[in-house]
Amino acid sequence: MPYHFQFRTSKLSGWDIRVLKMTNMAATTNSNLDLTASIAGTLNEKHCHEHLQVLKTFTSSLRDKDYRDAVKEEAFSSTFKVLSRLYDELQTASSEDQDLESVSLLLQLIAECFRAQRNACVQSTRNQSLIRELGFINVSLKLLSFLQTKNFESSDGVFEPLRCGIQFLGNLAVGNQTCKDEIWSLSYPDLLLQLLNTDDEKTVNYASMVLHTCLDESKVEEMSNPQNVQLALRVMELCRTQPDLDWTVLIATQHFLKSSALVEGMYSGMSNHERVTLLELIFAQLQEEDSEEFGIPPSVAGFLASSFQEGCGAVLTLATGSASSEEVLQEALTVISLLDVLCEMTSDLKQFMFLQDHPDLLVTTVELLKQVHAIGKASKNIFSPAQNFSSFSGDVESSSQSPVISFKAHLIRLIGNLCHSNVNNQNKVRELEGIPLILDNCNIDSNNPFISQWAIFATRNLLEHNLQNQELVASLERQGTADYSALKELGFQVEERDGRLLLKTVRKD
Template sequence: MAATTNHDDISSSISCILNEKRRPEHLETLKMFTNSLRDKNYRDVVDAEIFSTLLKVFSRLKDDLLASTDEDPNSVALQLHVCAECFRALRNSCVQSSRNQSLLRELCFIDLSVELLRFLHANPKSWEGVFESLRCGIQFLGNLSVGNQMCKDEIWRRSFPGLLLQLLNVDDEKTVSYASMVLHTCLDEAKVEELSQLKNIQLARRVMELCGNRPELDWTVLIATQHFLKSSTLVENMYSAMPPCERLTLLELISAQLSGGESLGDGISPGVARFLASSFQKGGGAILSLANSAADEPLQEALTVMSLLDVLCEMTSHQDEFTFLQDQADLLATTVELLKQVHTIGKTSQNVFSPAQNFDGQEGDQESRGSPVTSFKAHLVRLVANLCYRHPKNQNKVRELEGIPLILDNCRIDSNNPFISQWAVLAIRNLFDNNKKNQEVLATLERRGQADYSALQDLGFGVEERDGALLLRPTGKDA
């Protein structure tokens, strides 16, 4: 059978494939059809009967593949190439054509395609053409779903969660990328809610694992940032099931989202922010184990605590969407208490929390610069400053927790905590802003450390020592 060159003869040529033993010429006929579908004018008027005939070819091909064995590799290879070409034709037919999308859905191509993809995934990857067929089949489902809600819903029903999870675990980068595209295209608020169920959480975790291990796969990052972070239920269930290394990936994505200049109100839900704050309150103390331990598990836990702290600092810094964190129960108290513990441990003995004055990188602080506690204390001070910004209740809370002397004692430069003195100055400003009781604390405060308060001059204040007590004095012209 000669390859067809006339569009009008394509239908009859495809029909012939049904009644003949599979031959290379059949592949050429399908390639002609695939190329014809690149033409929008042809694509818009292609006869529905051609698709009906192709469905029969496809169904027979599925039966042949199911009956295939390794005894005739050439026959299997031809069948797989024909399968891939059928998928290519279907893929091309869906481009900017809601008519063809709906027609293919009504003809039950989705059911047949999903069944074929399951078979291809389960069979030997040594078969020539398996990955080609997988890729083309997934691309077809992707094109079928674009802009067509009914197709999205049908694909989701047939492939979630099992097939999607299987395809995301295939050892082929393009297959995983195309499967990620299908998942991203199908997702919406209702489907994310379904994904959030504990029985389905493994699929979400696989997406996060790919974000960490294969960051070049843009689709998985888009899934996480555009869908996952909007659901506090999904984030909470994922986080609870994740080991520390996967939690770090999630927190890194959140941090990137916060600093990416996107509209946060449409990016990270308030529930996610509240959950992360609660997680920091519950698990923040894990970092203290590093004072006496260098084991891998405490290190991973400590890195998670540090990442949580970084995220909370970003959320409370000029992010109007997260001002409610200032009212998060016990977040401020946890932060001040952890700062006290870290500060005390660092003074009690020489350890990773001890301050250093080495800025040449030669000794002392060199190892700690690469540890998770580098800048940890500085970030604690920063979070206190942020939580007290124009918030009288939190200002008073720090005073009640005896946190003012603690903040003042961290005005000193510490090479293990870059910028800690600047954050301490900001915290002092926010603590004393329109709060006379906090300012009066200095009148009776006994000096508790060798603190450097010269930076306070930038805020219009001077600190004087009289009879062992510290006095805060305005330095402006009207003083």
């Protein structure tokens, strides 16, 4: 995030303001000349703490907008020469047995050069361009890379110039496409990946800010190349391990999720644990109010639907106890997360309703529901209905025991979504004998909160404007296999007339 400085103001007369401006202009001109000469003077002297004070004065002066707007190119040119000399001396110091005090001073001077340039770039396109043209980006990135790869006695002393250098690059890039492109071309992907792997949270946060600032659609597509996907995977890992780093979450939601090529590339290279994090971010993005305008492209939805179909059988291992390893468990949790995302996508989000026609998605879901339901009835296991409601009384521990909480309910929800106003899918569920299956899940089950409501919702969508499905349900009622209370909840009742069963709508008060 670019640094901005606030200054107190007071009310002055027009004459006072004109006099003050002339005074400030004269003072700024003199200050410019004095500081430029002082910075240039350090180039021919052995570094000392007085040089550090000169740079600190320059840094402080650049907080003032008038000074920032009037500073001469010579001041930046001298600072560039100082920074280049410091880089050369740091390389020499690291290869020789230099004393700690000398190295510490070099690191402080480098940090102060970066601070000065960071301040110079605030709300100043002119200074950004001058600094870029002088070659600051190249030497700065070389310095950051060197600081990353060399072991110094004091790691804290290294982190200070690292942080300041990255902040400088961030301010340099803000609102300046030419600077963004040059920073990207010289740092992508290796240096950015190095910085995001630094063992310092602030450095990682600032590096994430630079990455976010530089990214655009073409750069995201570049990241989707298999040889470059590691940088995107590192960002996603940080989303999982350091969720308080807002920049990485913004990178993922504002850039990564908009690229189907990158999502597919990341998903293929991720562990199942990391996939769950990606799916959680997608789920959260779908719930945003502006998801239709800024959300996930339909091609991502199609990819996730296919991934669900390919891997959904992994959930069944949870019933047999064969999910002994953490990886097997994570594979099942990935399927559960995929189902949650598909349920949200098909909840009347227009851009994703094409999933109603996604090849065999409905068939896969109905068949999986059949298997889960049969396994749950065959013996006491994780899919069996339960009447333990302690999880709803604030007992967090008990509510987190089962990884398949609501899984069967969400399968029914997805079936209902896929059948909404879709006659072909309504008929397909009937042909797959899915209607009796759904009606058999109208009972309360503490492992599947609201399953009866989702079953009623799905049945409603299956019966709407579909006489064949209505007749089937009516016949099930006569055979005693359908739950009449569930039909009543839907607003239907079964009536026999002239030897035929009719499903009638009940008017509710």
